[in-house]
Amino acid sequence: MRSSRYFLPTLKETPADAQIASHRLMLRAGMIRQGAAGIYSWLPMGLKVLRKIEQIVREEQDAAGAQEVLMPTIQAADLWVESGRYDDYGDEMLRIEDRHGRKMLYGPTNEEMITDIFRKEIKSYRDLPKNLYHIQWKFRDERRPRFGVMRGREFLMKDAYSFDLTAEDGQKSYNAMFVAYLRTFARLGLKAIPMRADTGPIGGDLSHEFIVLAETGESEVFFDKAFDGLDPMVEAAAGADLQPIVDEWTSHYAATDEIHDADNCPVDAGNLITGRGIEVGHIFFFGEKYSKPMNATVQGPDGDTVPVQMGSYGVGVSRLVGAIIEACHDENGIVWPEAVAPFKVGLMNLRAKDEECTAACDKLYQQLTAAGIEVLYDDTDTGAGAKFANMDLIGLPYQLAVGPRGLKNGVVEVKDRKSGEKLELTPEEAIAKLTA
RNA sequence: CGGGGAGUAGCGCAGUCUGGUAGCGCACUACACUGGGGGUGUAGGGGUCGCAGGUUCAAAUCCUGUCUCUCCGACCA
Numbered sequence: 001m002r003s004s005r006y007f008l009p010t011l012k013e014t015p016a017d018a019q020i021a022s023h024r025l026m027l028r029a030g031m032i033r034q035g036a037a038g039i040y041s042w043l044p045m046g047l048k049v050l051r052k053i054e055q056i057v058r059e060e061q062d063a064a065g066a067q068e069v070l071m072p073t074i075q076a077a078d079l080w081v082e083s084g085r086y087d088d089y090g091d092e093m094l095r096i097e098d099r100h101g102r103k104m105l106y107g108p109t110n111e112e113m114i115t116d117i118f119r120k121e122i123k124s125y126r127d128l129p130k131n132l133y134h135i136q137w138k139f140r141d142e143r144r145p146r147f148g149v150m151r152g153r154e155f156l157m158k159d160a161y162s163f164d165l166t167a168e169d170g171q172k173s174y175n176a177m178f179v180a181y182l183r184t185f186a187r188l189g190l191k192a193i194p195m196r197a198d199t200g201p202i203g204g205d206l207s208h209e210f211i212v213l214a215e216t217g218e219s220e221v222f223f224d225k226a227f228d229g230l231d232p233m234v235e236a237a238a239g240a241d242l243q244p245i246v247d248e249w250t251s252h253y254a255a256t257d258e259i260h261d262a263d264n265c266p267v268d269a270g271n272l273i274t275g276r277g278i279e280v281g282h283i284f285f286f287g288e289k290y291s292k293p294m295n296a297t298v299q300g301p302d303g304d305t306v307p308v309q310m311g312s313y314g315v316g317v318s319r320l321v322g323a324i325i326e327a328c329h330d331e332n333g334i335v336w337p338e339a340v341a342p343f344k345v346g347l348m349n350l351r352a353k354d355e356e357c358t359a360a361c362d363k364l365y366q367q368l369t370a371a372g373i374e375v376l377y378d379d380t381d382t383g384a385g386a387k388f389a390n391m392d393l394i395g396l397p398y399q400l401a402v403g404p405r406g407l408k409n410g411v412v413e414v415k416d417r418k419s420g421e422k423l424e425l426t427p428e429e430a431i432a433k434l435t436a
Numbered sequence: 437c438g439g440g441g442a443g444u445a446g447c448g449c450a451g452u453c454u455g456g457u458a459g460c461g462c463a464c465u466a467c468a469c470u471g472g473g474g475g476u477g478u479a480g481g482g483g484u485c486g487c488a489g490g491u492u493c494a495a496a497u498c499c500u501g502u503c504u505c506u507c508c509g510a511c512c513a
Contacts, residue, residue, distance in 0.1 A: 012474065013448050013462065017506060037505065091437095092512080109513090142512070143437065150513095157513055209513095282513060316513035350472055385473040392473085403472055413472085 001343070002365075003378040007044050010390055021216050022325035023148030025334050029394045031321075038145025038153030045394065046321065048342040050156065053320050054135055056187050056339065057158050064180035065238075066131040066160050071113050073137055077103035079112040083293055092140045106139040111290050111312055114161040118308070119296035125165045128298065128308070129173055133160030135317060147218070150278065150322035160313040165300060167287060170309035174206060174285045175242040177313040179234045181210050181281050182249065186232035188320065189337025190280075190327055193223050195254040197282060206311075210281035211256070214327035217276035223254035225271045278323040285311040334395030335418050343376040345434055346396040348388070350403030352381040361402050364412070364427055371435040392417070398434055402427075 009030040017034075018024040026032045031046025042050055058068065077095070080086035086093075094106040107113070114132060122130065135158045145153050162173035178194065185192035190212040197209040211221055234245055253267045256277070265272065291297065291307035299305050316323075328335045338344065345368060349361040358379070365377045376396060378387050384403065391399050399415040406412055411424040414433060425433065 009446090011447060011463090015447065016442090016449090019507075034505090138513080140512075143510090144507095146507085155513065159513085279513070314513050319513060348472095353471090383473090383475060384471065385475075388473040390474075401472070405472065 001374075001376050003376060003380050006376065008394070009043070010393060018148065020147050020150070020326070021329055022150060022322035025325055025329055025393070026148055026322065029334060032149065038142060038151070040149060040152060040154070045342045049321055049324075049336075049340055050318060052340045052342075053188060053324075054156070054158075054317050057184055057315055057317060058135065060180045060184040060187070061133050061158065061160060063183075064131075064176045066133045066177075066180075068134060069117075069132050070134050071107075071110050071117075071136060073107055073139070074104055075107045075110075075113055077105055079116055079294075080105065083112045083115075083290055085112070092142065094139050094141045107136075108138055108140045109157075109312075109314075110134070110136075110159055111161065111310075112294065115290045115294045115296045115310070118161075118163055119291075119294060122163070122296075122308075123298055125298050125300050129162065129164045129169055131160055131162040131173055131176070133158060133313070148322055149318045150218070150326075152318065155316060156318040158315040158317055162311040162313070163296075164309045165298065165306070167285075167309050170285050170287065170311055171206075172242070174283065174311050175246045177283050177311070178208065178246050178249070179236060179242050181283065181313075181315070182232040182234055184315065185210060185212060185280065187339055188324060189339055190324065192232070192280065193221065193227055193254050193277070194249055195221070195223075195256060196250070196259075206285040208250070208283050209256075209279050210283075211254075211277035212280050212323050212327060213275050213277050214323060215276055216326045217278045217323075219277060219279075220257040220260075221254070221275050221277040222257070222260045222265070222267075223273055223275070224252035224267050225273055226252045227254070227273075278319070278326060279316075280320050280323050281313075281315045283311065283313040285309075329395070332389070333393035336395045336397060338397045341374075341395070341397050343374040343396050345373055345375045345398045345400055346391040346394070347375050347377045347400045348384075348391060348402065349377070349379050350384040350387065350401060352379060354404050357402060357404050357407060360407055360412075360427065364400065364402065364431065367431050368434060371431070373435060400430060400434065 011028045014024050015027050018027050026046060029045065030043055031049065032040040032042055034040055077086055089108065093108055096104050096106065098104055135156065137154055138157045139154050142151065142153050145151055160177060162170065164170040164173055192210045192212045194208040194210050197207045230249060236242055287309050288307040291310055297305045297307050324337065324340060325334055328337055347361060347365055349358055351357045361379065365375055368375045395417060397417055399417060401413040401415065406424065410426055412427055412430050413422055414425055414430050415422045
């Protein structure tokens with residue numbers, strides 16, 4: 001993509017409303033623009049990152065045996081009356097009426113709807129287990145939206161729902177999601193710690209929050225050093241027993257500051273790590289909480305009709321964009337992990353008016369693009385300093401700077417955004433390095 | 437929801453107390469210079485001062501109402 005054609009409105013100055021790093025940087029890097037409190041438009045580069053995160057989440061859900069569906073954003077209130085949550089949910093639910101005066105709502109989550117879909121079709125234990133998920137916009141009318149997309153009112157969420165005959169089977173479904181989450185966050189370039197959690201309004205007995213570590217995270221977290229030794233990229237054969245893995249990850253101490261009690265902490269100070277984190281995922285097993293009131297039942301092998309055992313599993317996809325930036329930035333801007341970077345390489349023509357320089361850049365752009373590398377090519381006729389600053393701000397993993405000075409000696413400069421390491425290479429070497 | 441703060445050009449702000457031709461920096465347009473870390477100059481364009489009432493010869497400024505945004509706190513993917 002050429003910068004001269006790309007819609008990438010970066011800002012030199014920081015908008016006054018943005019307090020935290022990710023919000024500031026997303027606005028400055030031209031990723032989002034605010035529509036109303038907690039509601040944002042996603043501009044091309046922001047959307048590109050959002051889609052990449054979404055895709056990784058999707059791949060791991062699919063790999064874990066979940067199947068993608070897509071439920072609507074607008075739901076009829078009836079189902080919520082049936083589950084008893086229409087009154088319980090309170091002002092966080094955006095309630096609307098259609099032209100016929102029918103009560104509707106913009107979905108804050110989808111337990112009721114998925115349960116309704118399930119109960120209408122599934123009648124036998126032979127059809128279990130099932131895990132259905134979707135990635136859809138949700139709306140929760142937060143009292144105080146803040147931190148940009150980290151706590152917006154409208155947000156993109158992956159939510160999966162598992163259905164099993166027994167609680168034991170439900171635990172297996174839970175474990176599959178647990179492992180999928182470990183892998184998902186690791187692939188996104190994050191360090192995530194599962195923590196035992198309150199179940200809140202979703203309800204249920206078994207629940208873990210996944211907290212990604214970021215120095216500027218919203219809450220303080222405490223966890224056993226032992227987590228550092230665990231490998232989140234769990235490889236497990238289909239149908240394998242995941243319980244030992246889950247046990248290992250849940251056997252070590254981890255708690256947010258709300259729960260942590262320094263005086264009674266089971267981990268001695270030498271092994272306790274204190275950090276800050278952001279909640280990006282939350283998984284629940286809640287058994288019959290919705291299946292019972294909503295009559296989502298199947299016939300078991302013995303002929304008895306029983307409520308199905310359910311769990312739900314959320315990932316804050318849009319929040320992850322902010323969380324990744326919180327975990328990956330420096331004073332100059334964003335430092336994207338390669339897996340979610342909007343482009344891998346930022347190619348800078350340092351002297352757009354110089355024909356040789358432009359020819360060299362055009363060629364590099366063509367070669368890299370042909371090799372399947374996503375390149376943002378700054379072909380504009382602006383000062384070199386502005387280009388470097390802008391590239392640092394948007395945080396592409398590699399910068400490829402091409403100017404007359406280097407070309408005279410047959411070299412271009414490749415900079416690693418994260419380490420800051422700069423290499424002078426021939427164009428051929430640069431291509432080889434960037435396509436490796 | 438409790439307590440603060442703010443709405444003036446795309447962004448950041450001054451002007452409001454003490455009413456009198458709406459300003460500054462950045463960004464933008466044109467031209468020239470410059471050219472490896474947000475460069476320089478000259479000349480420009482852009483604002484019903486959040487909205488609605490009121491007071492006044494005259495309102496960004498005073499009064500009333502209203503909307504929105506935002507910060508801290510309590511709650512959440």
